[in-house]
Amino acid sequence: MKRSWTAGLLSLVLLTPGAGSAADRERAFTILQMNDVYDIFPVPSPRGDGTREGGLAYISTLVREARVKGPVLLMHSGDFLSPSLLSMKLKHKGAHMIEAMNALGFDLVTFGNHEFDMGCPVLADRIRESKFDWVSSNVELPPAMGLPPGRVTWTRILTVGGLRVGVFGLTVPQAAVAGCPNGTSITFREPLAAARDAVAALQKDKVDLVVALTHLRIETDQELAAAVPGIDLIVGGHEHEVIVSLVGETLITKAGENATGLGEIGVRAVRSKEGLVAAKSWRRVPVDPARIVPDAALEARLDKYRLELEPFDVVVGQAAVPLDIREETVRDAESNMGDYAADLMRAKLGADVALLNGGSFRDDRVIPAGPLTRADIYTMLPFANEVVSVRVTGAQLREALENGVRMVGQRAGRFPQVSGLRFRFDPKAPRGERVLSVEVGGAPLDPERTYLLATTDFMVRPGNIDGYVLPQEIVGRTIGVAELLEEALQKGPIGAPADGRITLGARPPAPAR
DSSP, X not given: OEEEOOEESSSOOOOOOOSSOHHHHEEEEEEEEEOOOOOSSOEEXXXXXSOEEOOHHHHHHHHHHHHHHSOEEEEEOSOOSSSSIIIIISOOTTHHHHHHHHHHTOOEEOOOGGGGTTOHHHHHHHHHHOSSEEEOSSEEOOGGGOOOXXXXXXXXXXXETTEEEEEEEEEOOOSOBOOOGGGOOBEEOOHHHHHHHHHHHHHHTTOSXXXXXXXXXXXXXXXXXXHSTTOOEEEOOSSSSEEEEEETTEEEXXXXXTTSEEEEEEEEEEEETTEEEEEEEEEXXXXXXXXXXXXXXXXXXHHHHHHHHXXXXXXXXXXXXXEEOOHHHHTTSOOHHHHHHHHHHHHXXXXXXXXXXXXXXXXXXXXXXXXXXXXXHHHHSOXXXXXXXXXXXXXXXXXXXXXXXXXXXXXXXXXXXXXXXXXXXXXXXXXXXXXXXXXXXXXXXXXXXXXXXEEETTTTSTTOTTOOOOOOOOOEEEEEHHHHHHHHHTTOOBOOOOOSSEEEOOOOOOOOO
């Protein structure tokens, strides 16, 4: 079937239909998209001005208004079960998100990498509780999970606005998730190979449009659009910023994290002698609680969770300086909060050095100087990973740092926040050669020497999504990073700026011959 696409990023591009009745020939619908939503209530604005954004009761109002205007397909591109204060510290394990998403009336979701944080049995429970369906072409769930028939499918075809819309899902691959019944595991196919099979199957079923619902890095989404013909829309997630990209005829969109905006993809199609001629558009509607009336019924339903969070509003310490936990900092550069947390880890276990992945930090804002609440701490550091120590050689430590800077510029969670060492790297150098120098305790790193490294049990886990390969023999173990921070705040405020332990540099030119 021939398609002619035009993309208007702010307003719908209308096409002039051919001869015949426009009412008979024209079809239109809207895709509403969300991705990477960790909190059901409004979150502090990254601007640090005291305002809040997002909130599912406010999203519900926008969704209801869109449904009044015409056919809507509401989809989520993954990452909602974890992490959050309600999921991790208060042990709801994502059940609160499923309750809210059921009330919103989602049509389809796909898996984000954080859907697997709490293991196979928890994921199975959340899928059973869902009133919406899950679609994934590369996440392979073992039959032993005992899920309701048809609740998770590798593709879905829906009729929306008079069009047959074929949807498939893709998730960033990771290590197998063990712990399923009968000793089985959740495994992952390579995304592009899975996409080719899914698109071929949907085209065989003669769908009008093909939509990929993905939780992949934007570079992989763009590679997918270029390598697999026939994908009309990629409704994406995984990155937390707003992204719009056009690759050939494929529009790729991501709406940003924590429901701070609702993505709207408009599709209008006209059938002609040549086939289906369609227009698509995209815009993001900011979710501003000061300007939107919340859905009262959903707000009342979620109020029980608000009451659970109230005890976390207690002040536990002070920040003497602003704490920078923005993604652009902790995932690409040295952060003063990263320094402080890594210092706590190293001191607690008496280690030579410490390394913490930037993805451990959430909240994506600058926390202003002043009082810090328990909610600030456990929202900033929501994961329940324990701090552990392992013995590494200098060569292994250098390789860990190389892995940490491997994706600089892409805001990957693997970027290392460190203690007890200083290193210099060149982000423009070839991968594997970016770390130019490393000092431990003021002396050059010795590749043969053994060092005691403080890190988290996530970082030593085989196949972790951030790509670290560290020894698995744990020497010491203590509480989590958030608990360490709460413990330290009882002794005094956080007051240290970043001290230059991570610096950018360039490799000197080769000497002339």
